[in-house]
Amino acid sequence: MSRPNPAASNVPAGVLVVDKAPDMTSHDVVAIARRSLGTKKIGHCGTLDPMATGLLMLVVERATKIQDLLMSEDxxxxxxxxxxxxxxxxxxxxxxxxxxxxxxxxxxxxxxxxxxxxxxxxxxxxxxxxxxxxxxxxxxxxxxxxxxxxxxxxxxxxxxxxxxxxxxxxxxxxxxxxxxxxxxxxxxxxxxxxxxxxxxxxxxxxSGRFTLDRAISVETLKTAPREDLFKAMVSLAEISLMRGA
CATH class of the missing domain: 3.30.2350.10 (Pseudouridine synthase)
Structure with a gap:
């Protein structure tokens, strides 16, 4: 489904938790998210092998600045x-x-x-x-x-x-x-x-304090309306509270 491409400034900063499907790379998930969210400024916190499934944290916009911090957790x-x-x-x-x-x-x-x-x-x-x-x-x-x-x-x-x-x-x-x-x-x-x-x-x-409770599927990432994906994101303010900052 094609979506209008808003200015990147309209994309909120935060973390989108995805439940990675098997037989795809972590980079594949990032590529899908860039199209779905309408921004190139997305990274992931910790590679999952193609065979693996589960929690993949995508850092979006200004959240890329805390990527290393989030990756350092157990x-x-x-x-x-x-x-x-x-x-x-x-x-x-x-x-x-x-x-x-x-x-x-x-x-x-x-x-x-x-x-x-x-x-x-x-x-x-x-x-x-x-x-x-x-x-x-x-x-x-x-x-x-x-x-x-x-x-x-x-x-x-x-x-x-x-x-x-x-x-x-x-x-x-x-x-x-x-x-x-x-x-x-x-x-x-x-x-x-x-x-x-x-x-x-x-x-x-x-990963750290993030669990699959907040995760969306890859299929949802591909097909959900952009506003719904924005709502699914964990904001920087919430991340600070989670980490006790």
Missing amino acids: KEYEGTLTLGATTSTQDRQGEILEEKEVPAFSREQIDEAFAAFTGDFEQIPPMVSAIKKDGVPLYKLARKGQEVDRPPRPVYVTKYDIRRIELPEVDFSVDCSKGFYVRTYAHDIGHKLGCGAHLSALRRVR
């Missing part, structure tokens, strides 16, 4: 890891590199592996990531079959919950720091258990 994810297979991307979209038999792990053994990655620790980022090496994103090097050393990065997990065990699958939730790779978390837990693992599903449900 996140909560719900995911599924599949034991017995490691992949080139550490998730189900990669090529299988190695397969191993999955022993009949007890809940205690699986919990012990998760518990090894709580508190402060370090992660080696995956090659298929947006981190740059000499100005080039690692995923571009990975596409060429290149692998480079990635320095470990400090991260932390404040809480995890094992929600379902039906081997080879394990459903979990995790509260973690910014810059945390849930793909790598699944990979490392699989390594700890000795049989390998990859991330097979992922959904972000919280």
Whole structure:
């Protein structure tokens, strides 16, 4: 549906929370929002992989100035890891590199592996990531079959919950720091258990004080009247109150 294109000054500043659909990039969502809201001044707070769904915060107009502040806050994810297979991307979209038999792990053994990655620790980022090496994103090097050393990065997990065990699958939730790779978390837990693992599903449900309660679907973002999208935005004043500023 075509919309008249008002001056950018008519677009309110704030955060629009979108529930990202699978099989699209975070940039795809930004592109849709630019058309729907009638402004180019939009960014997002924290990339979600195409496979992942869930909370994607779009900062609009003057809210782009607090993008780094919002991105620095803790996140909560719900995911599924599949034991017995490691992949080139550490998730189900990669090529299988190695397969191993999955022993009949007890809940205690699986919990012990998760518990090894709580508190402060370090992660080696995956090659298929947006981190740059000499100005080039690692995923571009990975596409060429290149692998480079990635320095470990400090991260932390404040809480995890094992929600379902039906081997080879394990459903979990995790509260973690910014810059945390849930793909790598699944990979490392699989390594700890000795049989390998990859991330097979992922959904972000919280970022800082933002949850999916305020989220609109991608379909709504595409089709709703512009004024309705403006009303769905979280204003800068409300964000200050949420953050206790």
